[in-house]
Amino acid sequence: MYETYPAQIRGGGPRPPVKWAGGKFQLIPQFEPLFPQREYGLYVEPFVGGGAVFFHLLPPRAVLIDSNEELINFYLVVRDDLEALLQDLKKHENTAEYYYRIRALEPEQLTPVERASRFLYLNKTGYNGLWRVNSQGKHNVPFGRYKNPKIIDETNLRLVSYALRQAEILCDDFSRVLEYAEPGAFVYLDPPYHPLSETANFTSYTPDAFGEDDQRRLAEVFRELDRRGCLVMLSNSDTSFIRELYKCYDIQVVYAKRAINCRGDKRGPVPELVIRNYS
Numbered sequence: 001m002y003e004t005y006p007a008q009i010r011g012g013g014p015r016p017p018v019k020w021a022g023g024k025f026q027l028i029p030q031f032e033p034l035f036p037q038r039e040y041g042l043y044v045e046p047f048v049g050g051g052a053v054f055f056h057l058l059p060p061r062a063v064l065i066d067s068n069e070e071l072i073n074f075y076l077v078v079r080d081d082l083e084a085l086l087q088d089l090k091k092h093e094n095t096a097e098y099y100y101r102i103r104a105l106e107p108e109q110l111t112p113v114e115r116a117s118r119f120l121y122l123n124k125t126g127y128n129g130l131w132r133v134n135s136q137g138k139h140n141v142p143f144g145r146y147k148n149p150k151i152i153d154e155t156n157l158r159l160v161s162y163a164l165r166q167a168e169i170l171c172d173d174f175s176r177v178l179e180y181a182e183p184g185a186f187v188y189l190d191p192p193y194h195p196l197s198e199t200a201n202f203t204s205y206t207p208d209a210f211g212e213d214d215q216r217r218l219a220e221v222f223r224e225l226d227r228r229g230c231l232v233m234l235s236n237s238d239t240s241f242i243r244e245l246y247k248c249y250d251i252q253v254v255y256a257k258r259a260i261n262c263r264g265d266k267r268g269p270v271p272e273l274v275i276r277n278y279s
């Protein structure tokens, strides 16, 4: 799958440029045997987040979608205006006073480069790398107090920029994936997880929560992608609701150590499901 990339990327490979709740970086070794073992022309990832799977697979043609506007603006700027971003990132300071000043800015009033720069800065210096917003859509993560956060990882951002040049990048709802559902395409779906309990809630990436109706809507999209001849792989939590939704498909269990986990009592390996329409 890597023929079109320079040796530098094939050798080292980009890493996800942002810390992201629910990021799949640590699960890649367990995913490896579950990815399609045959060629696929197009790769589509409608909940791309930190993009751990995309940056690992480096497909020659990709469509990346997420409903988080800040994240998508960041990817577009890294792809199309990297030098300006690298320049702008130099201005940032790792102090609480500066952090809260940057956090208070209205992203819509910034240029795309300033907006991407703010996004990366808050991600690297905010507590736990969380991207969390309140009901008004305002970023509300406290200052992380890290001694020496690596805000500018230029080598990795260059690799990320190169990888993103293979991709169409869209800010939209996951259902947009159906526009790209060509036979033989590989679609990886990693939605906000169905909560393990009433209090566990990973759904505050955007002001709109992802509830059971969305999970059902997603299961419909999964079935439609299956009907259209796509190879479909989906991650979710191991709950009876999710097992019931996908009972007609192949279900495997993988084990995640969740670093960003609001269930402080549950930091050990947590079983998660990988659901596929192929095996």
Ligand SMILES: C[S@@+](CC[C@H](N)C(=O)[O-])C[C@H]1O[C@@H](n2cnc3c(N)ncnc32)[C@H](O)[C@@H]1O
Pocket (backbone or CB within 6 Å): 016, 020, 021, 022, 023, 024, 025, 046, 047, 048, 049, 050, 051, 052, 053, 065, 066, 067, 068, 172, 173, 174, 175, 190, 191, 192, 193, 205, 206, 210
């Ligand atoms: C579990 S995370 C994906 C993590 C990613 N696989 C990684 O490795 O970093 C879920 C993502 O879905 C996005 N999202 C939430 N609701 C969405 C929707 N309706 N349509 C598209 N994306 C959505 C969130 O912004 C978040 O980035």
